[in-house]
């Protein structure tokens with residue numbers, strides 16, 4: 487990974503991976519992303535990554551979606567330290583400069599709490615990269631028991647939801663706390679804790695039985711896509727089976743295609759499969775391509791839905807806080823920044839990034855400190 491800091495906003499790249507690449511995709515579902523959000527439904531794109539002439543950074547920057555995809559690709563646990571060209575000191579300084587715009591939620595904790603005073607906090611937490619560190623093997627992204635305790639404690643005081651790109655079952659398996667709200671598949675599959683009734687004026691619910699045999703409410707916004715998603719899942723498993731480092735993950739209402747090398751080949755394979763499905767779209771995260779239904783629903787919508795269902799929307803005395811690390815969390819940050827339910831997004835990142843969040847935390851260990859601080863603060867109020 488190379489961090490170029492000669493621009494006003496330093497850009498992270500995986501230049502060794504892309505320096506010789508050329509990818510032309512016609513009539514593709516690969517989206518032309520803007521710098522912070524990942525939304526496009528354009529069917530007729532011509533995307534070209536030209537061979538390096540003057541500088542790969544410029545070439546890549548000319549292709550906004552690719553730039554953004556690569557920028558979000560490096561994962562702290564996978565990064566090869568030897569490839570970092572900037573000195574640690576420069577990196578540190580760049581990070582400190584960045585925190586002027588996105589202050590640490592720990593160092594500004596008192597300021598945040600002065601706003602929270604007299605308000606009810608509603609807490610939204612992403613999973614991967616926020617509650618668990620990013621690791622090479624997606625199935626091994628375990629949460630520490632200390633983090634679990636921190637989440638459990640915070641949920642005693644504030645309504646707490648986990649909002650993840652993973653399937654709801656998988657994230658529930660990792661977290662294992664039945665007292666939380668869970669929104670899997672980027673918010674397309676929402677479950678209330680047992681014993682909590684969740685109602686919404688527009689969306690109908692189904693009642694299901696959880697592992698302890700108790701009733702839980704489910705809100706699923708993309709059920710009609712399930713047969714299509716299952717079909718695409720099978721095709722993707724088949725078409726990528728010989729590509730080293732690829733793992734296709736079934737996230738129920740969406741699919742993740744993880745890649746470690748050969749990303750152009752993987753992108754092409756994915757594109758070949760989904761180009762005949764106009765009702766699906768492609769987004770991306772850290773070394774992952776994600777296929778999901780073309781519906782107007784994302785993590786931001788899930789936050790709004792949960793606030794409405796909990797009767798916490800448009801309330802002067804509610805402060806929603808969303809902590810997340812990924813591109814898909816930006817939708818939620820934006821909702822809290824610009825929407826009627828004013829709150830704070832907290833971006834978890836050890837690298838400078840452009841974000842809709844207000845605050846930042848470096849990594850999951852700082853997230854845990856933040857959760858503990860919230861509990862201490864709440865207890866201090868008596």
Ligand SMILES: O=P(O)(O)OC[C@H]1O[C@H](O[C@H]2O[C@H](CO)[C@@H](O)[C@H](O)[C@H]2O)[C@H](O)[C@@H](O)[C@@H]1O
Nearest residue numbers: 613614620621622623624627650651742772774
């Ligand atoms: O919304 P999230 O909870 O942040 O989930 C986003 C994706 O996270 C997982 O992939 C990422 O984390 C893996 C484990 O650390 C890592 O190996 C992978 O490279 C990352 O992309 C998950 O596997 C995906 O399905 C989620 O969509």
